[in-house]
Amino acid sequence: MITDIESATPALCRLHLGTELRQLRLAADLKSTQVVRRLIWSPSKLTRLETGENATVEPSDVIALCDMYGADGEKRALLTAYAAVTKTKKDWWQTAEYRPAISPTFRAYLGLEETAAAMHKYEAEFVPGLLQTEEYIRAIYQVAHEDRDPGQIDTHVAVRMARQDVLGRKELPLRFTAVINQSVLHREVGGSSVMRAQLEHIAEVASSLPVVRVQVVPFKSGAHAGMNGAFTILAFRDTDALKPIVYLENLGDAQVVRSTSDVDQYERVFTDLQADALGPKESLSLIREAIKEH
Template identity: 70%
Template structure:
């Protein structure tokens, strides 16, 4: 639970508010349907409040829910403080300079990434976004998006670089486990110099205590990640979710049975991949090729 509400980010306040509201509802032995009837709102509204998806949370809604749940005065005060932050502050991705480069689905993901405790990423084509260098990002979008104007590419690059601040949060750094296919090391993006610098950056980041990098070698054969890249996000006291992204769309997977399949895939991939030290050795060998 956040105690220093004034210094907390809106994304963290939304997530914590949602967690606490759900705890209160469960403690009051009320179903979502019962609460929706009392609050006179749509089921989706309550779901968004409990999952922290609303950009702004109205204090009137929080007060009404606290009445329904008979929340203690100190809890009410804290939750109203969370709601106030969502109305008076903005997350960085809400600013005009970034907004044009961020889709609604990705905006929802950024809020989750900013509040996650740990993140597991499997990538078969690219270096994971949180480990990418500016030149690598720029090369990807300049090649893959011929119709994208230079200023749009600049915005996309700025978003990617700002995202990486989650790796150095003031309270607690995001724990990041990256599993990458060997093809990522061999695929030249942006030319030899860009690739050398990118792989050197991966090695540098892997030296951080909160970052773990593993490589799935070609010789490992078929594996659980062959259906595509995915990101598994874990939270301190909320169920994990999965983020999927492809060329034309992106989605957040929350259904527990579906998320469980990706949790199993992460375990399988970590077993199949070579260990962190051997992975660094493979990356260093790839650098020599560039």
């Protein structure tokens, strides 16, 4: 349950609303097919409600479900309040400031990232986005997107910085485990001063935020399970309603992978990478050594 609904994000309200509605349905011993048949809804409508995938939720839909499930007055008030937030507030990535810089695929991913309980991230080429400094982000975009004007780059930088709020949110902060290749520590992005500040930032975040864990795969590990490329695994609190997903991104495309067999494979690879990597304390020592080099 969210303790401060007025300050909660729409994404979190949708997640909690979906979880509560699903629990009420199961307690009422109703199958989803029975519910949609009675309300004359499409099956996908109820699924999207229970998984928090709708951009907005109609309070009237919530009331109809509460009536069917026999929810008490307190529960009904809570769930309609969640729905009201989705109608009166926008997620930050849906605002006019950010929306032009975000593709539909990435908007869908941001909704998942905002509501995830845990993220497992492997990066081989650069610092994971949630740990990047503003100067480091700008240096990457100036090289990777030379065709874009400074205003567009500013917006992309702002998007990346806004995403980092998930690590410090009051309501259920994201548990973030990053495994990075040692080469990331030595690739001088933006010059020595930018790189030094970036590594200092990683060390600070890893030391001060209990929800953040950083491990480094050292060169001496040799060949390892992550050599096919970077990936992100997201896991959610209601594992029955929302299964873990994998997010893959490259220069021209991005995709969300939901297949259980594929997700299981990536989870095994991540476990192997953690075994190959140095522990958090040893990784922090390696990061501090790299700071001196820069």
